[in-house]
Amino acid sequence: MRIVVDYDRCEGHGLCEEQAPEVFRLDDAGDLVHRFDGRDVPEELAEAAARGAGVCPVAALRVAG
Numbered sequence: 329m330r331i332v333v334d335y336d337r338c339e340g341h342g343l344c345e346e347q348a349p350e351v352f353r354l355d356d357a358g359d360l361v362h363r364f365d366g367r368d369v370p371e372e373l374a375e376a377a378a379r380g381a382g383v384c385p386v387a388a389l390r391v392a393g
């Protein structure tokens with residue numbers, strides 16, 4: 329599965345990072361870095377990544393595929 333990020337919507341709340349720090353993190357500027365942007369999230373991280381997408385308060389993360 330992939331997680332598609334709408335960077336225009338992201339407000340840097342960091343809730344996704346709390347759920348899946350191996351997948352999402354905020355950089356020093358507070359901008360979201362998606363480690364697997366444009367490619368599949370490894371199987372072992374998929375559940376956490378989906379959880380992270382589910383808690384985003386502005387629906388900036390979409391599970392695809």
Ligand code: SF4
Nearest residue numbers: 338339341342344384
């Ligand atoms: S939870 Fe949503 S708004 Fe917050 S950093 Fe993650 S993608 Fe951005």
